[in-house]
Amino acid sequence: MIGDTANAHTFVEALRFIVDNPQLLFTKAVEQLELSGAALGIALLIALPVGIVLGHLHRGSGFAIGTSIFVRALPSIFLIAVFLTVLGLGFTNNMVALAVLAIGPILTNAYLGVEGVDRDAVEAARGMGLSARGILTKIELPLALPLLYIGLRVAAVTVVATATIAAYAGGGGLGDIIANQATYRLSGVVGASLCVMALSAGVWVVLIALERTVTPRGIRAVRVQAALGTQNEEGM
Amino acid sequence: MIAAGPVIPNFGQGSSCVTGDNLFCWDWVRQHWSDTLQPALVEHIELTAIAVVIGSTLAFGLALLAHRRRRTEQPISIVAALVYTIPSVALFQILVPITGYSNATLEIPLVAYTLVILFPNFVAGFNAAPPEVLEAARGMGLTRNQTFTRVELPLALPAMIGGLRIAVVSTIAIATIAATISEKGLGYPIFYAIGLPTPFKTEIYSAGALAVGLALLCDGALVAVRRFVTPWSRAAAR
Numbered sequence: 134m135i136g137d138t139a140n141a142h143t144f145v146e147a148l149r150f151i152v153d154n155p156q157l158l159f160t161k162a163v164e165q166l167e168l169s170g171a172a173l174g175i176a177l178l179i180a181l182p183v184g185i186v187l188g189h190l191h192r193g194s195g196f197a198i199g200t201s202i203f204v205r206a207l208p209s210i211f212l213i214a215v216f217l218t219v220l221g222l223g224f225t226n227n228m229v230a231l232a233v234l235a236i237g238p239i240l241t242n243a244y245l246g247v248e249g250v251d252r253d254a255v256e257a258a259r260g261m262g263l264s265a266r267g268i269l270t271k272i273e274l275p276l277a278l279p280l281l282y283i284g285l286r287v288a289a290v291t292v293v294a295t296a297t298i299a300a301y302a303g304g305g306g307l308g309d310i311i312a313n314q315a316t317y318r319l320s321g322v323v324g325a326s327l328c329v330m331a332l333s334a335g336v337w338v339v340l341i342a343l344e345r346t347v348t349p350r351g352i353r354a355v356r357v358q359a360a361l362g363t364q365n366e367e368g369m
Numbered sequence: 370m371i372a373a374g375p376v377i378p379n380f381g382q383g384s385s386c387v388t389g390d391n392l393f394c395w396d397w398v399r400q401h402w403s404d405t406l407q408p409a410l411v412e413h414i415e416l417t418a419i420a421v422v423i424g425s426t427l428a429f430g431l432a433l434l435a436h437r438r439r440r441t442e443q444p445i446s447i448v449a450a451l452v453y454t455i456p457s458v459a460l461f462q463i464l465v466p467i468t469g470y471s472n473a474t475l476e477i478p479l480v481a482y483t484l485v486i487l488f489p490n491f492v493a494g495f496n497a498a499p500p501e502v503l504e505a506a507r508g509m510g511l512t513r514n515q516t517f518t519r520v521e522l523p524l525a526l527p528a529m530i531g532g533l534r535i536a537v538v539s540t541i542a543i544a545t546i547a548a549t550i551s552e553k554g555l556g557y558p559i560f561y562a563i564g565l566p567t568p569f570k571t572e573i574y575s576a577g578a579l580a581v582g583l584a585l586l587c588d589g590a591l592v593a594v595r596r597f598v599t600p601w602s603r604a605a606a607r
Contacts, residue, residue, distance in 0.1 A: 143466035206538050206584035208545040210556055211577035214563045218570045294456035298546065302563055311458055311549075323466060326459035337454045 139319055146320035147327060154321075158307070158328050165306030165332065168224065169293045172231030176288060180236040181281075184243025188277070189269055197244035204237030209295045217302040227296070227304035234295055235288035242284025246277030278348055286340040293333045307332070387571070394571045405558055405572075410579050413554040416544045419476055421537055424483025428532075431484075432491030436521075442492060449485035457482070457546040465550060475547045482543055483536045490532025494525030527602060530595040534588050541584040555580045 151158060187193040212230040220226040250273045258272045274281075300308025310317050310325035317325070386394035398406065435442035460478040468474045498521045506516045545556030555576045562572035596603060 139466045139469055141466060147466075202538070202588065203585075205535070206542060206581050206588070208542040208556065208559075208577065208580050210545050210548075210559050210563075211573070211580060214559050214568065214573040215577065217563055218568050218573060290454050294454065297456045297458045301549075301560060308458065311462060319465065322462050326456075326462040329456050329459045330454075330463075333454045333456055334451060337451070 143319055143323055146318075147323035150317070150321045150324035151328065154324075157310075158325070161305070161307045161309055161325070162328065162332055165293065165296045165308070165329075168227055168299060168304055168306060169231065169289070169296045171224075171228045172292050172296075173235055173285075173289055175228065175232040176235035176239055176292075177285070179232075180240035181243055184240040184284075185247050185269075185274070185277075188244040188247025188249075189273060191248055194244070194248070197248075198241055201237035201241035204234060207234070209234060209298055210301065213299055213302045213304075222303040224304070227299035227302060230302075231292045231295060231299065235292050238287040238291065239284045242280045242287070243277070246280030246284075247273045249280070250276045279344075282340075282344045282348070286337065286344070289340055290333055290337050293336050294329075297329050387569075390567055390570060392570060393574055397571045398575050401572075406575060406579065409553075409555045409558055409576060410583070413541070413544055413580065413583065416475060416479060416547060416554050417537065417540050420479030420483050420540050420544070421533070423476070424480045424536065424540075425487055425533065427480070428484050428487035428491050431488055432495055435488075435492050436495040446489060446492075449488050452481055452485045455481075457543050458549055461546060461550050470550060475551055475553065479540055479544060479547070483540050486536040486539060487529075487532045490528050490535070491525070494528030494532075495521055497521075497528055498524045523599075526599050527595060530591055530598075534591045537587045537591065538584045541580060541587065545580060555583075 184197060187197050209230070212233055213227060216226040216230040220229065247269075254272055254276065255268055258268050263271060296304060296306050297308035297311060298304075300306055300312045307325045307329045311322050311329070314322050384394065384396050387397050431445055435445055457478055460481070461474065464474045464477055468477065502520060502524070503516065506520045511519065544554050545559065547554050548556030548560045551557075558572050558576035562569040562576075
């Protein structure tokens with residue numbers, strides 16, 4: 134595009150770029166994780182209570198599932214551009230745009246997780262004299278954990294990956310290098326791309342490992358699909 | 370026009386609405402429909418259609434393999450899940466040294482994302498037939514292939530179309546990122562407009578609205594297709 138020759142040798146130069154610029158890449162990766170973490174935190178604060186309450190009440194399935202379908206239809210660069218025009222260039226616009234993206238999977242999976250809890254289990258708990266609050270915290274939430282984690286993981290990976298695009302709207306992060314081929318040449322762009330891939334795959338692996346350790350053995354999802362967080366018709 | 374406010378490149382004879390960068394300027398949309406928005410929309414539909422056709426063909430083959438040889442399902446699923454974690458911007462860029470600034474570089478990532486969404490849905494679909502139904506099919510003397518085409522495939526349709534809905538909507542959204550390495554699709558006007566000294570709102574909103582509209586339209590069309598091809602599910606609807 135900018136007169137760089139693009140061939141297999143570019144990958145060698147890209148690896149050299151990574152080896153030569155560890156400080157730059159580390160700083161940018163941390164920037165990207167900060168932006169992602171902030172966005173994810175906001176999304177969790179909003180989407181988790183809404184999804185859990187709707188699931189507990191068995192209400193608003195259209196809203197809970199429709200949200201993730203609608204959010205999926207929003208191109209990330211469009212969301213980022215819209216908040217750029219509203220909030221101006223910088224951290225906040227990107228954080229809000231990424232938070233919106235994360236709300237879909239978190240809300241839908243929280244809803245599906247709590248809503249899908251076996252009614253017999255809830256009945257039994259009620260029969261044992263548990264209050265509505267007790268049913269929610271002692272029965273529904275623990276049983277909903279596998280889906281809650283899947284929602285969190287899908288959201289986290291989506292946010293970290295999309296935060297790369299935020300660089301086009303002043304978001305910083307490794308995308309800064311990818312968006313700036315004039316300065317970093319194709320080798321730098323490809324090198325940063327490889328780092329971004331490692332970063333988001335790393336987040337995915339870490340979250341899977343975390344899920345394994347914190348999920349009580351009794352409710353571990355046996356299905357491969359659930360374990361991998363692959364998508365089904367309704368969800369995510 | 371001469372020395373009237375900041376010079377905004379590529380906007381032609383800007384009205385006061387355009388030069389003032391108001392919230393939305395219909396006159397800009399009318400003026401640039403045929404040279405900016407319409408070509409971008411057509412390119413976007415092409416990018417998506419090619420990816421979905423190739424992606425569903427590959428997904429069908431792989432899902433069939435996983436259905437026939439259950440042991441292959443888990444490895445393919447893990448690879449698929451990992452591919453889905455790759456940020457689209459990065460995937461487009463790392464293909465540049467291999468396939469250059471070509472259409473292949475634009476389509477390979479889109480096909481890959483389509484494939485990894487469709488595969489688990491197709492597999493789930495193929496495995497949807499209850500054992501007693503398969504038992505009955507065998508009892509009626511159907512061969513394995515007949516069982517697949519007459520029993521398992523029709524029962525797989527709801528899950529397959531469900532997967533297609535997700536794949537089409539996602540691909541339309543992801544195809545906007547193709548604009549980071551080309552001038553194709555509805556992403557290009559958006560990237561162009563945010564790259565200006567002052568982001569140009571009308572161009573961002575109109576191109577984005579077209580992408581979202583296209584996605585929701587395709588989703589609705591697939592829901593209609595599902596109703597048409599699975600008449601039995603309507604009869605059994607909740």
